Amino acid sequence: RFEGGMRVSSKEVVEVAEMVLCASVNKNIASAICGAGGRAIGLSGRDDDLLQCTKQIDPSGYDLEFVGKVEVVNTDLLTSLLDMGLTPVVSPIGCGMGPDHATCYNVNADVAAGRIAGELKANRVLFLTDIAGVLNKQMELLDSLNVDQVKGLIDDETITGGMIPKVTYATDAVKLGVKGAFITDGRVPHALLNEVLGGGGSGLGSGKGGTIVTL
CATH class of the missing domain: 3.40.1160.10 (Acetylglutamate kinase-like)
Structure with missing residues (x-):
């Protein structure tokens, strides 16, 4: 459970x-x-x-x-x-x-990935999920969030369940020095490849969907 x-x-x-x-x-x-x-x-x-x-x-x-x-x-x-x-x-x-x-x-795999990325000061870390990314209460995609916004969305129960550890450890990773933590839909064909090849050197996402978490 x-x-x-x-x-x-x-x-x-x-x-x-x-x-x-x-x-x-x-x-x-x-x-x-x-x-x-x-x-x-x-x-x-x-x-x-x-x-x-x-x-x-x-x-x-x-x-x-x-x-x-x-x-x-x-x-x-x-x-x-x-x-x-x-x-x-x-x-x-x-x-x-x-x-x-x-x-x-x-x-938790997201915990491990976020902590490893943070300790290595990686440019970015990617988390795959089974929805488009972080959604608001109207089920609309939030394409970018900062650490303070994430906390507010958890407090008001916009972010719940299994998304809580994902965004929590995404924020922990960026606090440790990762430039951007990207949460995207792993059901999309080549989602990981699209982000790796399309995100450039900024660590701020590929613009192909999903949510990027930064400081």
């Missing part, structure tokens, strides 16, 4: 998520990149302590069980791979910290 847009994850759920995400899904994506002429390597967030987590505390008091809050990103590992010309494909499964190191945490 979901609480506050986050999936409640028992130990058994995390074990299944790790098996699926870190094995077939992760390796299939890395293989597809290689098959298209690129170079990629599949990683779990537990590899070399890539995503170090503590237990995520829900502000409403729900026990999310083994959902992780990313505290530290091993950017040395990622930059080393990037310097070698390899694209890291990271499964959002994290490890604990200190005496909790052996604990396996399920990390």
Whole structure:
């Protein structure tokens, strides 16, 4: 079940998520990149302590069980791979910290993507969803938002459910130094490619739909 847009994850759920995400899904994506002429390597967030987590505390008091809050990103590992010309494909499964190191945490994929992008000071980060982007109460697309506007839309319940973590971690990413966080409809053919190729160097979106979040 979901609480506050986050999936409640028992130990058994995390074990299944790790098996699926870190094995077939992760390796299939890395293989597809290689098959298209690129170079990629599949990683779990537990590899070399890539995503170090503590237990995520829900502000409403729900026990999310083994959902992780990313505290530290091993950017040395990622930059080393990037310097070698390899694209890291990271499964959002994290490890604990200190005496909790052996604990396996399920990390929201948008949380992981936003935090990794922020720590790497990426030009932009892209989040795919199953709607056009962030919508107002009239179900109209909001094509650009700043951090303060996002907070207001959450407070007045324009943004609800699973969109809350997306925009929250989009704003966290831009606060960490990402120029623009783009939320767009993953159902649109070539949505990711359109943004990567059409967004230019500004990090402010391609103009082909979706919502760009900036400072």
